[in-house]
Amino acid sequence: MDESFTPPATSSAPDLSVLLIGLLKRVQYREDDEPLWSALLRLQARIRDYVAVLNLELILDEAEGYAFLKSRAEPGEDDPSPRLPRLIARRPLTYAVSLLLALLRKKLAEFDAGGSDTRLVLSRDDIVELVRVFLPDGPNEARLIDQMEATINKVVDLGFLHRLKPSTGTSAPTNYEVRRILKAFVDAQWLAEFDARLSNYQNQLANSGVRT
Amino acid sequence: MDYATLDALRAHHPAWRLLRSDHAALVASFLHRVFVAPNVRAVAETDLAEALEDELFALRQRNGDEAFPRPALHYLNDWAAADKGWLRKYYRPGTDEAQFDLTPATEKAIAWLTQLAERQFVGTESRLLTLFHLLEQMRDGTETDPEKRIDELRKKRQAIDAEIARVADGDIPVLDDTSLKDRFLQFTQGARELLADFREVEHNFRQLDRRVRERIALWEGSKGALLEEIIGERDTIAESDQGKSFRAFWDFLLSSRRQEELSQLLDHALNLGAVQELEPDMRLRRIHYDWMEAGEHTQRTVAQLSQQLRRFLDDQVWLENRRIMDILHGIESKAIALRQEPPDGTVTTVADITSDIELAMERPMFTPAIKPTITDAVLQSGEMNVDASVLFTQVVVDRARLTRHIRNALQERTQISLRELITTQPLEHGLAELVAYLQLSNEIFRSVTDESVTDTITWQACGDDGHPVTRRADVPRILFLR
Numbered sequence: 001m002d003e004s005f006t007p008p009a010t011s012s013a014p015d016l017s018v019l020l021i022g023l024l025k026r027v028q029y030r031e032d033d034e035p036l037w038s039a040l041l042r043l044q045a046r047i048r049d050y051v052a053v054l055n056l057e058l059i060l061d062e063a064e065g066y067a068f069l070k071s072r073a074e075p076g077e078d079d080p081s082p083r084l085p086r087l088i089a090r091r092p093l094t095y096a097v098s099l100l101l102a103l104l105r106k107k108l109a110e111f112d113a114g115g116s117d118t119r120l121v122l123s124r125d126d127i128v129e130l131v132r133v134f135l136p137d138g139p140n141e142a143r144l145i146d147q148m149e150a151t152i153n154k155v156v157d158l159g160f161l162h163r164l165k166p167s168t169g170t171s172a173p174t175n176y177e178v179r180r181i182l183k184a185f186v187d188a189q190w191l192a193e194f195d196a197r198l199s200n201y202q203n204q205l206a207n208s209g210v211r212t
Numbered sequence: 213m214d215y216a217t218l219d220a221l222r223a224h225h226p227a228w229r230l231l232r233s234d235h236a237a238l239v240a241s242f243l244h245r246v247f248v249a250p251n252v253r254a255v256a257e258t259d260l261a262e263a264l265e266d267e268l269f270a271l272r273q274r275n276g277d278e279a280f281p282r283p284a285l286h287y288l289n290d291w292a293a294a295d296k297g298w299l300r301k302y303y304r305p306g307t308d309e310a311q312f313d314l315t316p317a318t319e320k321a322i323a324w325l326t327q328l329a330e331r332q333f334v335g336t337e338s339r340l341l342t343l344f345h346l347l348e349q350m351r352d353g354t355e356t357d358p359e360k361r362i363d364e365l366r367k368k369r370q371a372i373d374a375e376i377a378r379v380a381d382g383d384i385p386v387l388d389d390t391s392l393k394d395r396f397l398q399f400t401q402g403a404r405e406l407l408a409d410f411r412e413v414e415h416n417f418r419q420l421d422r423r424v425r426e427r428i429a430l431w432e433g434s435k436g437a438l439l440e441e442i443i444g445e446r447d448t449i450a451e452s453d454q455g456k457s458f459r460a461f462w463d464f465l466l467s468s469r470r471q472e473e474l475s476q477l478l479d480h481a482l483n484l485g486a487v488q489e490l491e492p493d494m495r496l497r498r499i500h501y502d503w504m505e506a507g508e509h510t511q512r513t514v515a516q517l518s519q520q521l522r523r524f525l526d527d528q529v530w531l532e533n534r535r536i537m538d539i540l541h542g543i544e545s546k547a548i549a550l551r552q553e554p555p556d557g558t559v560t561t562v563a564d565i566t567s568d569i570e571l572a573m574e575r576p577m578f579t580p581a582i583k584p585t586i587t588d589a590v591l592q593s594g595e596m597n598v599d600a601s602v603l604f605t606q607v608v609v610d611r612a613r614l615t616r617h618i619r620n621a622l623q624e625r626t627q628i629s630l631r632e633l634i635t636t637q638p639l640e641h642g643l644a645e646l647v648a649y650l651q652l653s654n655e656i657f658r659s660v661t662d663e664s665v666t667d668t669i670t671w672q673a674c675g676d677d678g679h680p681v682t683r684r685a686d687v688p689r690i691l692f693l694r
Contacts, residue, residue, distance in 0.1 A: 090563055
């Protein structure tokens with residue numbers, strides 16, 4: 001062959017920039033932009049190399065159709081490799097938010113086991129119902145609902161619930177879609193940690209002799 | 213068909229429950245009009261609610277306000293609830309709005325109701341012939357003895373030869389009108405039934421998917437056995453009787469030769485005098501496109517189901533789900549115990565879903581907050597005879613007058629930009645009036661804002677020294693629409 005061969009790498013560079021910036025900013029969903037998604041699949045290896053420099057890891061779930069960046073696991077105690085600062089912050093969560101995340105995760109697992117639809121949509125009442133059992137009994141129902149509202153908003157902010165646009169002309173209550181990305185963040189490890197925290201707290205309570 | 217079965221069906225089957233319902237007439241007529249007659253598969257919540265609202269309005273006009281007092285959406289959700297099961301409510305990817313479709317049971321009930329209306333006549337001859345053909349196909353299709361098969365083919369050839377000879381002699385047998393009508397009615401019914409079947413096919417696929425999932429979820433065996441099961445189940449849907457039959461149908465319909473043939477045959481049939489006497493629904497001419505559309509819908513469902521099932525069967529996901537359910541059980545029991553004293557403060561953390569990178573240079577510069585220090589704050593007693601009217605002669609923008617301006621302008625034309633409007637009706641109160649216009653554009657009138665064009669609006673105002681000055685404001689182009 002006497003034709004000179006130029007690698008197509010340069011032509012894909014703009015895509016790479018768009019993808020990297022996009023990934024640094026938010027979760028990428030296949031349904032949002034199919035062409036971008038296929039570029040992502042194509043440039044996977046280069047993206048991985050690139051973000052490794054930033055101590056990040058690309059998590060890509062082809063079946064679920066989402067991709068995001070995650071901090072790489074910190075080196076163990078006896079590991080001499082240097083500890084790098086985190087680029088992606090960890091957000092502290094209150095008990096109410098943690099519990100709601102766990103319960104939503106359960107709902108999602110049940111939903112997957114029972115049905116064939118992909119989108120789990122819950123109304124606000126459904127969500128309140130989900131949590132109600134775990135809340136202290138009190139005469140002030142309204143206050144409880146208000147608190148729930150704040151918790152739900154927090155989860156919306158975190159990006160695990162998506163508020164659906166209410167259909168025009170109806171006064172139906174707001175519906176929320178449980179984003180499937182929740183599965184990646186609230187995984188077995190996270191839940192086990194939450195469980196352990198609760199055990200600790202329970203022990204503390206018992207030891208300090210507080211009784212209700 | 214014993215008593216117990218029928219009793220259970222009467223209590224549980226959605227179709228029978230629909231027929232028993234007090235609202236049966238409303239449900240069946242409405243759903244027939246919206247879904248069955250135009251062969252529509254999915255309708256968005258808003259559209260369906262609107263259509264029902266119209267229907268309810270008409271009914272209330274006729275039967276009094278008490279007839280159906282609740283709002284349309286309430287009825288729709290009720291019909292889609294698990295205890296009724298007349299509609300399927302689901303969320304399609306890519307839209308935030310709920311979609312509705314008929315359930316196969318409802319379709320059956322509606323089909324039965326339509327049969328109650330008398331038919332012109334029931335074609336029996338064509339039906340017998342169809343049955344006869346079916347039996348023949350079954351015999352020919354299972355015959356493995358080549359001798360017999362060839363015999364059969366020879367017999368057919370002889371029959372064809374004989375017919376050719378008869379036609380050559382000028383003896384051309386023609387179907388009479390009755391036979392034509394008989395066949396056409398049979399065709400119409402079959403074509404409609406085929407359409408109805410798609411919903412049921414889809415429903416069957418969904419049931420199949422559900423059964424597989426249930427089995428996996430309840431699995432108690434070892435991982436090895438599970439994997440074996442999983443591999444066995446991978447293509448359950450495509451390999452089921454339902455899947456194979458559907459695929460064969462789909463391949464048949466998809467061939468372009470078949471489609472052309474169908475179009476020609478349908479055209480020919482619909483142009484026959486005897487058929488036209490029956491006043492057929494002209495949509496029949498494109499019935500095969502309706503089949504294609506319905507088939508495609510089903511095809512998509514099957515593809516989606518297979519993909520999801522595969523994902524669900526992914527052994528890692530499955531094992532993780534299992535573990536998650538175990539842990540969640542622990543969390544739930546602890547949460548119940550801690551109900552009266554939930555922990556305060558931060559309990560867990562989660563990695564941010566985003567990493568907002570804020571560059572130092574992009575942050576706004578520090579601006580010292582202005583703290584007004586009030587040095588002379590001695591209150592002095594006021595004098596009684598101050599002219600208080602000054603307080604009330606501040607600028608008052610007469611919104612009614614502005615509204616009138618816009619209305620008048622829109623009587624002559626369909627749209628007017630804010631700038632043009634102000635050229636004809638100069639601002640009298642300057643900025644305050646301009647703001648009032650902007651408010652009107654949001655509240656009362658239909659308007660569009662074109663961000664790409666900037667209009668400059670000028671007006672005369674009174675300067676600090678009492679001399680008139682010209683002021684200007686740049687706003688994006690705003691168009692008031694009729």
